Amino acid sequence: MTTKTRFAPSPTGFLHVGGARTALYSWLHAKANNGEFVLRIEDTDIERSTQAACDAILDGMNWLGLTWDEGPYYQTKRFDRYNEVIAKMLEEGHAYKCYCSRERIEAMREEQAANGEAQKYDGHCRDLAPRDSDEPFVIRFKNPKEGSVVFDDHVRGRIEFANDTLDDLIIARTEGTPTYNFCVVVDDWDMGITCVVRGEDHINNTPRQINILKALGAPIPEYAHVSMILGDDGAKLSKRHGAVGVMQYRDDGYLPEALLNYLVRLGWSHGDQEVFSVEDMIQLFKLDDINKAASAFNTEKLIWLNQHYIKSLDPEYVASHLQWHMDDQKIDTSNGPELSEVITALSERAKTLKDLAASSRYFYEDFDAFDEAQAKKHLRGVAMEPLTLVKQKLTDLTDWSVESLHATIEATATELEVGMGKVGMPLRVAVTGAGQSPALDLTLFLIGKERTVERISKAIEFVADRINS
Incomplete structure (x- = not known):
């Protein structure tokens, strides 16, 4: 007999975390047994069922990749x-x-x-x-x-x-x-x-x-x-614990792989293994291994998994999800580096795609002002000479590569007989507006020559005004 499972939500609200885990377990049981998975919308509560809720359920299932073999069937039909x-x-x-x-x-x-x-x-x-x-x-x-x-x-x-x-x-x-x-x-x-x-x-x-x-x-x-899913305070998971609708996790910058991996471990385990690809889940999952005790939601663990997947998945794939956040934050990516390059540069620091999008804005658009604390510390009078010299060298540079940029910054420090920090920190604040970025040579490479030189000029003007004020 062919194994056949179903997920049958009522369209009276969003696809919540508990429902998504139930759908995942049902989907995995079908896939693990070469069976079929059915999606059924139980909309007999006509007064409370809405089309918006139906759409939210379908969006959530599609975003998670829990594709169905049959359906969606609607009870009202x-x-x-x-x-x-x-x-x-x-x-x-x-x-x-x-x-x-x-x-x-x-x-x-x-x-x-x-x-x-x-x-x-x-x-x-x-x-x-x-x-x-x-x-x-x-x-x-x-x-x-x-x-x-x-x-x-x-x-x-x-x-x-x-x-x-x-x-x-x-x-x-x-x-x-x-x-x-x-x-x-x-x-x-x-x-x-x-x-x-x-x-x-x-x-x-x-x-x-x-x-x-x-x-x-x-x-x-x-x-x-x-069993039900509890909040980290032991109470039944609800809105006051944060995001409970699946698509809210998308909006907050989580990858579907991270949420799936987290949900499968909320009540099921395979030894001490923490990271599971979808293929791992299908191969290892058994209904009889589900724990009957309630599980507590731990946001820190989800963030850890999200960081893992941002770093380990194909940057091109992660970029397909990051683009949504760039659009949501109204960052025009048409004039700047490839998103996959930005992901490679920033993935070590990023907890969520939402944060990654926000922290990569300077690669695509100019900023109005320097971070006040960083400017006060690094864009002082002593920065005038290194900024002026490095601007000249970068303007003359014909090979805009990471290697050449690294050599240029080193050459500036050597010529001025100062440490790399005396050149690097003013330069970083000048081109990013803030005090943190990936490796400076990579940062300059991704920002591009024209933008880099223009921003150094702006920083030099800022330092000059500060000297004269």
């Missing part, structure tokens, strides 16, 4: 199929019409609560003869009263629910729309899902869904219920 199955269940006695009013249900629950009983439907309409009436009704699944539901969860082991603790679930509302728990069952059956990977909050839904599958004569998939 399958109502005819759900109604067909419901009609058959009514005909075969697996479901029934319930005419109980809202008032009766509420009174029943209040009485059960007062008696310390579990609040569930009491089966009042379960065995009544069908009515020929215009009264409003819901349709309920006739859940077995005896026995129990047992399933072996890949994460949690053997789980058992007694049938007499389960409700006669509503499978169609008064207005005729099918409910979430019922649609999920029909979808998993029709789509041939062999393994359901989802959050632990769905554990209580599982026995109800298994009983409906049994009533339909449908195969029962395997299940893996993964």
